[in-house]
Amino acid sequence: MRRKIAAGNWKMNGTSTALGELVALSKALPLNAPEVVICPPAPLLFRATEAAPEGVRIGAQDCHMQASGAFTGDISAEMIADTGAGFVIIGHSERRAAHEESNADVRAKARSAWAAGLTPILCIGEALDDREANNTLDIIGGQLAGSLPDGVTKTNTIIAYEPIWAIGTGKIPTLEQIIEVHDFIRTRLIARFGKDIGDAIPLLYGGSVKPDNAAMIFEAENVAGALVGGASLKADDFAPIIAALAAS
């Protein structure tokens, strides 16, 4: 059976009072809960790993590609692992856009995450222009090939498909579009890494996942869970998404 993962990306939201949501979330988890990962802002990582109840794991939202050095303001994968976190989001479209991160940067970040023992949640996704020009699969294929290093195993990487136009907009692709892209990613992974590995890598959907659309999204066979932004900030919103994944 494939892993099921519900990951929350708090982005630049939340101070120490938000840590109470971790406890509230654990109280709301269903018995057969999937893996749950919360990615709070970096200053909260240490306290989040201490506050995280059983069943909730912690990840960061980015790491530097180098192990250490003169990179003022940046955070290495080893520093993240030292907080007790186990995951790191890399290649989020907000970083690709606002920090001009390239596929090569993301590839280097994946390697540094692995070196520190972290599981990267590697994001890819097309812009609205690409979608409207029918270029979605080309863009996704290019990002996948360029961002993912050799060395992927069955368990060391998670991939999140996040169409940029669906992030924070309340718009989501149709189930057919979700199925098409995730099936395409699966095919590419199998072609590159072989059936055993390619079949095992968890694929998450991200972009305006809410309690009322989660069950529909999880109908897609190759969707192993979700990377959730806004609706992960409050346990009351995230818990029903987790429940929908558990029931899928």
Ligand code: 13P
């Ligand atoms: P929203 O769920 O707020 O659309 O954000 C998705 C996202 O970017 C998660 O990384």
